Amino acid sequence: MNMPNIIFxxxxxVAIFIxxxxxxWPLKVLLxxxxNGIAGGILLWLINLVGGNFGLVIPINAITALIAGILGIPGVLFLIILNYLR
Structure with missing residues (x-):
């Protein structure tokens, strides 16, 4: 092998690695x-299951599912706080 082939x-x-x-990166963001979506959905379901006995019900609609799906557990906590503020 000559030098230009080795450099190539x-x-x-390096190009394949880059x-x-x-x-x-996008795969990590998607994952x-x-x-977050699965954790948020399960947490919304659990809150409605248990919280229904205490008067805490968060309706599952497009907006709440989107907030819980994107933000995950902090999003569900945000929805709980919003529920108490209304």
């Missing part, structure tokens, strides 16, 4: 949204 090989390996990193 090294550049190709492209892999670029595509991994984080999925985990």
């Amino acid at each position: 090989f090294i550049i190709a390996i 492209i892999g990193k670029i595509f991994a 984080n949204l999925i985990v």
Whole structure:
């Protein structure tokens, strides 16, 4: 192997590594949204299940599901606070 082939090989390996990193970032964000959405949905369901006995009911609609899905557990806590403020 001559020197230009070795340099090209090294550049190709670095380029593949950089492209892999670029595509991994959105995947992490998507995975984080999925985990937050599942945790928020389960927590909303549990709050309605248990809180119904105490008068704490958060209606599950598009807005509350979106807040709980994007923000996760802090979003559900925000919804509880908003429920007490109204």
